[in-house]
Amino acid sequence: MEHLVKQTIAKLSLPEVSFADVRLTRTDWESIYFMNGFLRGFGSNMDATAIGIRVLVNGCWGFAGSRDLSPASVERLIKQAISNARQGSGFLRNKVEFPALPASEAEYIHKPEIDPFAMPKEEKTEFLGKLAEAIKPQGKIVHSTVMAQFMRQEKYYANSEGTYSHTVFYNTLPLMEVMAADGGQVQSRTWPGHMSAGRGGFELFHQQKFVENTQRIIKEATDLLDAPVIEEEKADIIIGNGHLALQLHESVGHATEADRIFGMEISYAGKTFIKPPMIGSFQYGSPIVNIFSDSTDPAGLGFHPVDDEGVPGKKLDIIKDGILVNQQTSRHIAHLLGLEPSANMKASFADDFPLVRMTNFCLAPGKGSLDELIAETEHGYLLDFTKTWSIDDNRNNFQFTTEIGYRIENGKITGIVKEPTYFGITKDFWNACDRVCGPEEWGYHSTFHCGKGEPGQVMQLSHGVAPARFKNINVSVKI
Amino acid sequence: MNNLDYLKSILDSYPELQYELVEKFWSTDFLRFYQSQTNYNISKDNIVVSASIYKGKKSFAFQLDNPDTKQIDAAVKDTLDVIDKLPEDPDFVDLENDLTFAEPRAVTNNIEALSLDKKVRILSKIADSASTHGFEIFGTFICNHQKYRIVNSNGMDKSSESSPIYLEVKAVRNSNQVTVLETFGGENAGLLDEDAFLQSLLRRIAHGSGEIIDVEPGYYDVVLAPRCVAEFVQYLSWGMSARALDQSSSYFEGKLDEKVFPENISIIDDPSDPEMIRADYGSSGHIYRRLPLIEKGVFRNFMCDNYYSHKTGLPKNGNSASCLRIEPGTRNLDEMIGSVKRGLYISSLHYMNFINPRETSLTGLTRDGTFLIEDGKITKVVNNLRFTERIERILNNVIGLENRCQTIPFSENYDSFDIATVKAPHALVRDFNISSSTKTI
Structure with a gap:
């Protein structure tokens, strides 16, 4: 594979090609799905290879990708990528340009504690089957699922500047859910929430305490059927990690993808309210809000030694002491903004075009435990586990519903509320943040399903968060 | 013998098995544009073979990208090794047995019918018109071509072909980012009336020029x-x-x-x-x-x-x-x-x-x-x-x-x-x- 990638990049050493890169991925995938206690699906896609060739010709990007790695296919893709760039340059005003980077070489081979692909299949279904049995329909539980997705991806990257990297990663997405119904009403609870993925293998089921939480989600889903809704117009809310990761993702992560500033994502993912002059001065959040992008931490799904256009992994502040100080960029966009490239260009598979993507996008920890934060809250709600999410085209107005809310009175949790829904404007919301819990509460919460780009790509990425409190938030939406 | 027929021939030698096999060929030519210029042009294709194999109420599925016979052999062996060890799905009864064929229809490969040159010409014309009103165009112009074949152990063997077109133009006003949208979609490139598309977009642009x-x-x-x-x-x-x-x-x-x-x-x-x-x-x-x-x-x-x-x-x-x-x-x-x-x-x-x-x-x-x-x-x-x-x-x-x-x-x-x-x-x-x-x- 290394030979194929290096041989292909060598063939792209042509006078009209000002930059080129070649990626090759080999991906193993397995998914297991139990429904209502029974195995509903067990499938795999092993050794799926893909190659993608990207060239810059006449200042225009051309790309061709395929799952066919035969010599004839690679020759065809080279010609197609160059042809696409040439023809596209007939509809071009400003040529794509960016400064060269020094060549670098990197290799990173990750090994999980429990390799899911080495485990006997029946051992996996036995463990998951026991979970499925524990949460199968009972009482008011009418539907339940247990699922696992395992991925191993090996990637080779080479570009025309001489950069080369080879990586292997294992990522796992574990999730269980119960649904309770009573009359016309349905309530659900997941564990450990929809940002449940992580770097690693089958050990995630143990680390995330699936067995220990089966009865909790059954009870909470059932209790939610009779729970009240929030009555107040505004309230102080503490957001737990099971939801805060998505709040960060939607209202800061996507908003600071700088391809949106230039409208490159208008046709699908949307724009951003951020304009270039805001970088360095815009008060995005309160002074305790510090947010960074970190592709150097191997514990998160966003780790890479170099990104998919040859930029070495970086940790950089995006929001420092509440001020917007940087953006997630490509080399082209960084050049347009006068910034250093941030190592955020990634593609899901080699036959996908790389896009500006979150890597490990994190809210820096503050101080204290969640228990201490609850104890310091006179009246409010702890909201956790995302149920519904929505944010506007400019990443400015969001509305979220969580699966459950815990009412806090005089520093103690005194009950639950169903379908707690809050909305806000991004800047106002992050400026209302008055506490972020400390390192003891901080952890990665990751997804396999961040959609962006056309043709669509779903990216695996992580968010490091600790529970945080937001003051006087609008919780008045009634459904 | 192609991949699907090869896989079918193997599985037919195990009468205790039921199966549903799908082969899908998919390709796209995808032009993405912003600020009235090309963002990137993508050509992409893949061939995927999927198999769902059942033994009684037990099942296992696999998908192979552009496989060779060696990969198919390995996937079948893997399935046969594991399927008896898996728990049952009591709700599985039988595979689809509807053998009715759809009316045949002629399908044009729109990747060829709407070449990249032609797309660029259409978009340039739209961009020029929009710019006279202070708007730039953003969006996508896509043609896909796909062939699909499904066979199963109940005697089904059906094929289908399609070639959808998707044109999405968002006109964005330079001065204040007001955005309006016009789209075309379908399988018949002849229905893409360029003048009517442009006139409709310009009507929307007129609405988007207000306070x-x-x-x-x-x-x-x-x-x-x-x-x-x-x-x-x-x-x-x-x-x-x-x-x-x-x-x-x-x-x-x-x-x-x-x-x-x-x-x-x-x-x-x-x-x-x-x-x-x-x-x-x-x-x-x-x-x-x-x-x-x-x-x-x-x-x-x-x-x-x-x-x-x-x-x-x-x-x-x-x-x-x-x-x-x-x-x-x-x-x-x-x-x-x-x-x-x-x-x-x-x-x-x-x-x-x-x-x-x-x-x-x-x-x-x-x-x-x-x-x-x-x-x-x-x-x-x-x-x-x-x-x-x-x-x-x-x-x-x-x-x-x-x-x-x-x-x-x-x-x-x-x-x-x-x-x-x-x-x-x-x-x-x-x-x-x-x-x-x-x-x-």
């Missing part, structure tokens, strides 16, 4: 563009599936043959409309036929595949809401807008998500052109707005439907890139709940 205002949350009479009507009905259609019914998340549970909406609401899943992207077969190979879902307000059918038919007892069909049509009404669009004293015209929706699918409650936003209607005329541009609503309530509040439909393309960007169309008219809806403003355009 920008904000409006307070509240209940508004709204004229929903066909794209909005189509999207609400797409979301509603989840509850019309037997799967949703089985998962206790269907609004239509217990409502078969009951009146759920006003008489002016009729919704059909119809794969035969030549202006739309058609479907020949459902995911398990059942023929895809016209299926009335709502007839004059009465809920008529669940969409139900073979598996859920056995599980729920509902009659099976091949439908999956891929070819939805909302029947037109009797009113003229200008007359509908003219009847609104103070309300909104909503062009497009964004980032909708169910709050509670059983109740059809959801939230989402407007985008690509939200306009104030005053005294029966579109007068101003309005910031994008958030709504929190129930689809059943929206449809129950429809007081008028336009007397013609438009074909609206949608791209599916999760899992696999796919293009589908929905046909819908404008709708006049009273008391639509705007729950907040985004304060941005």
